[in-house]
Amino acid sequence: MRNIVLIGPMGSGKSTVGAALARKMGRPHVDTDHFFAARHGSIPEFFAEHGEEAFRAEEEKIVAELCDSPRPSVISLGGGAILSRATREVIASHWVVMLDATADQVVARIGDASTRPMLKDTSLGEDPAAVWQRIYQEREPLYRQCADYIMEPADMSIETRADTIITAFHQDTQRTGT
Ligand SMILES: Nc1ncnc2c1ncn2[C@@H]1O[C@H](COP(=O)(O)OP(=O)(O)O)[C@@H](O)[C@H]1O
Numbered sequence: 001m002r003n004i005v006l007i008g009p010m011g012s013g014k015s016t017v018g019a020a021l022a023r024k025m026g027r028p029h030v031d032t033d034h035f036f037a038a039r040h041g042s043i044p045e046f047f048a049e050h051g052e053e054a055f056r057a058e059e060e061k062i063v064a065e066l067c068d069s070p071r072p073s074v075i076s077l078g079g080g081a082i083l084s085r086a087t088r089e090v091i092a093s094h095w096v097v098m099l100d101a102t103a104d105q106v107v108a109r110i111g112d113a114s115t116r117p118m119l120k121d122t123s124l125g126e127d128p129a130a131v132w133q134r135i136y137q138e139r140e141p142l143y144r145q146c147a148d149y150i151m152e153p154a155d156m157s158i159e160t161r162a163d164t165i166i167t168a169f170h171q172d173t174q175r176t177g178t
């Protein structure tokens, strides 16, 4: 039983494209960040109070729980979830899509960084776009290594992205017989 798992950098559209994809496929959509917030409250507040390491530990448990869902689902991960080796192993048995993006696209989309605590790390004197770029470069090899399908950062609407992923999923399913 394979879920469709969306990974990629912050602001690449995992949450919004995941919702559109699930609607079009008639699958449930779950977002690890929404699940986290329902269980632990606001993510920025959790980061401020407990720090990133505690967030990652809870995030890892949530990904494992959600991937174990009884119905094939679309699961949007948070951008840093793939930092966990356990998470990389869990998602390996599902169909994983990397949504790629550029710093310019993301800055235009998410505006201020108040809802994404990772972008607040301006200790090196960087602006949010530079922080995003630095984090992206650190994680890019992991995203690519985990992905069955990579959606390059073309300017496409959310609906078109979802349709493109569905086509790729059906082609891959036919090719591999899974
Ligand atoms: N293809 C797209 N075109 C335009 N805006 C987009 C696109 N994908 C996402 N967005 C917008 O970018 C913002 C961040 O998207 P989101 O799904 O929260 O990203 P992520 O979950 O990867 O951090 C949202 O406001 C969303 O509506």
Ligand SMILES: O=C(O)C1=C[C@@H](OP(=O)(O)O)[C@@H](O)[C@H](O)C1
Pocket (backbone or CB within 6 Å): 008, 009, 010, 011, 014, 015, 033, 043, 077, 078, 079, 080, 081, 115, 116, 117, 118
């Ligand atoms: O990249 C990251 O480390 C994070 C990305 C966020 O999710 P999105 O990628 O959905 O924005 C959220 O999990 C948290 O703020 C940390």
Ligand SMILES: [Mg+2]
Pocket (backbone or CB within 6 Å): 014, 015, 016, 033, 076, 077, 078
């Ligand atoms: Mg998201």
